[in-house]
Every structure is written in C-alpha cells, then in structure tokens.
Amino acid sequence: MKRVFLILLSFAFPFAMFPGDFVNRFIEKYSENERPLTNVNIGKTMLDRMTENTNDEELKNAFKELKSIRMVSSEDEEDSRYYYHKAHELVKEAFSEYEEMVSVNESNSKISVFMKRESDEQQDLILITIDNSDGFSLITVSGKIDFDSISKLSKSLKSEAGINSMGFN
Amino acid sequence: MNSDPIYRLLQKYWNCETSPKEEQQLRDYFLENDLPEELTHLKPLFTYVNEEQSAVPGSDFNARLKASIRASSRNRRYITIRVFTPMLRVAVSLLLVVGLTLSIYFVSKQYNKPIFAETYHDPNAAIKDATYALMKISDALQASEEASLQTLHYIDELEIDWISLDSLRETRTNEPNGDTVPDTDGGVIEKEFQQEDNK
Numbered sequence: 001m002k003r004v005f006l007i008l009l010s011f012a013f014p015f016a017m018f019p020g021d022f023v024n025r026f027i028e029k030y031s032e033n034e035r036p037l038t039n040v041n042i043g044k045t046m047l048d049r050m051t052e053n054t055n056d057e058e059l060k061n062a063f064k065e066l067k068s069i070r071m072v073s074s075e076d077e078e079d080s081r082y083y084y085h086k087a088h089e090l091v092k093e094a095f096s097e098y099e100e101m102v103s104v105n106e107s108n109s110k111i112s113v114f115m116k117r118e119s120d121e122q123q124d125l126i127l128i129t130i131d132n133s134d135g136f137s138l139i140t141v142s143g144k145i146d147f148d149s150i151s152k153l154s155k156s157l158k159s160e161a162g163i164n165s166m167g168f169n
Numbered sequence: 170m171n172s173d174p175i176y177r178l179l180q181k182y183w184n185c186e187t188s189p190k191e192e193q194q195l196r197d198y199f200l201e202n203d204l205p206e207e208l209t210h211l212k213p214l215f216t217y218v219n220e221e222q223s224a225v226p227g228s229d230f231n232a233r234l235k236a237s238i239r240a241s242s243r244n245r246r247y248i249t250i251r252v253f254t255p256m257l258r259v260a261v262s263l264l265l266v267v268g269l270t271l272s273i274y275f276v277s278k279q280y281n282k283p284i285f286a287e288t289y290h291d292p293n294a295a296i297k298d299a300t301y302a303l304m305k306i307s308d309a310l311q312a313s314e315e316a317s318l319q320t321l322h323y324i325d326e327l328e329i330d331w332i333s334l335d336s337l338r339e340t341r342t343n344e345p346n347g348d349t350v351p352d353t354d355g356g357v358i359e360k361e362f363q364q365e366d367n368k
Contacts, residue, residue, distance in 0.1 A: 049292040102313040
C-alpha cells in the first residue's frame, strides 16, 4: 500500500511541480463572475496566417517566431487593482522561475515584465500592467521573442496614424 | 515354510506390528515360487524391496554424474551473479529514476503548453489585438528605459564628486593601517577633506 502511494505521489509530483500556462492558471484561480475579464487568445496557426496576410515587414518579423499571444484585461478600476495584485501573487506562488525584467511604478501606471528563457527558440514573457486609461492588462507571449522587432514595430505604429493604416491584405 | 505362521505374520504386518526380522521373513517367503494362490497378489509388494536393493548403477551412470557436476557448476555461476544483486538493484533503481525523470520532463513540457481556444478565425481581426499586445510590451520596455535614464539624470543632478569618492577608495586600499578610521564617525571623509585643504 505504501509503495502504491509512493508511486502515485511520484506521478502526481510533476503536475504539482510544473504550474502550466500562466493565463489558464490566472483565470482558473482568480476570475470571478462579479469581476468580468476579457480574454483574447492567438495561437501559432493564427500568428502564421497573420504573418502571411500582412505586407508590413516589421509585423512579419515580430509575429513569425511567436507561438502564442494571450491577453486578459479588465477596464473597471477596482477590478483592475484586484487582478493586478492577484497576478503578482500568482507569479510569486507558482511562477518564481520567471525573472523580473522590468518594474516601473509611477503614479498613473504600474508595469511589471517577467521572463523565462528556456532556449534561444523558446522564451515566455508575462506582462502585468495597470494604468488609469486602459485598466488592468495581463499579456503572455511565448516563442522566440525578438525585442528589436517589437521595438521597431512600436515606432512604426506610432509614426503612422494607428494600426488601421497598416498594410493588411 | 508353513502357511499358517505366514498368515499370522501378514496379520501383524497389516497391523504394523512386525519387526524388521519378521518383515525379512515375509520377503524371503514371497521370493518362493510355490505360493498359495490367495497370496500371489501380494508377491510384488514384498519382492519390490529386494529388487530395488539389487539395483546397480546403469552404464550411463558416469555420464549422468558428470552432467550433474556440470549443472552444479552452472549453479555456482548463478550464485556469482547473485553476489552482484545489490549492484543490479542500484542499476535498476537508477534506470527507473532516469526513466521517471525523462517521462516527467516530457509530460511537464506537454502540460506546460498553453491549451486554449482561438478567439479569432479571421487573421485581420486578430492582428489588431496581437499588435496591441506587442505594443504594450514595447511601451513597457521603453518606460523602463526612460525610468532608468531619469534615475541617471537624477543622480547626475546630485553633483556627486565622483573623483573624491574614487580617491577615497584608493586611500583606503593604500593605507589599511594608517590614520584613517573608515566607518565609525566619518573620519575618513574628514581626513580626505583636510588633505585637500592642505594642498
């Protein structure tokens, strides 16, 4: 009996040890009906189709190596504060292997970026942000993250009059 | 031999009361050929022991003996393996641990893959949110860069005399047993300023 218990424990151990996907865990653990969240998931297939469909080279470079983009957001001020703290709690509790890359704490906005680098081809990024205009946003990006392209993307988008003017087919 | 004592002996035999000598008498009796008809069915029972006692090794006895010895030496080899049983146990345990670790690794990798439903079916609709997400990341990185620059500007505005601080460090390393008192009451700094005044 003791052996059976130990064998079962050893099989259950990896599932307890590896927390799974951050957004899934966050929604499972903290989402409440009284505090509605918006969730957007973009997987590898859709990212590949987006890369094929756009003529913008910066966008192509930014999307082509990514595996997923997931977003959770809330616009309500009180809910945003609640979820912002809960997201940080979850990082500390179950995702401590992520390194804190960025932490900005200003009066009108707070930003935290955590990252785990598994290999050159696989990085996982968690962005937790709250600000007065957009509320709470939790964004996870998985895959080969090209920060240079992302930075250029931001500049090109800012230089143009918004994403609607981008060269989509 | 008269039949009557034989019947008595047989009766004792069936009652398990015969002595070895009496049993020998019975066996000798049944070796005779002129047995009463009612006793002939008992002949094999009493002649069996005599026949077995007269058994001699067969012609293949030596070969069988050698084969038996070879078999026993094979057993000895098996015993040699048993000597290494603890090592085999360790090897099997290590194999199990490595196997379990690898399975855990692959299972966890599978488990860590995000499982979700795609929000969009149209890439043109998805690109708006995807771009928004990447812009948020870019903004976060830029905000961090700006915050770092602001901190540097702030430190710059403090007008710290870095050269004095550097020379202070040099003084402390060059004169470890000198008059300087590094950390009790600010004596180091006072001495440095005194030196500068003297110059």
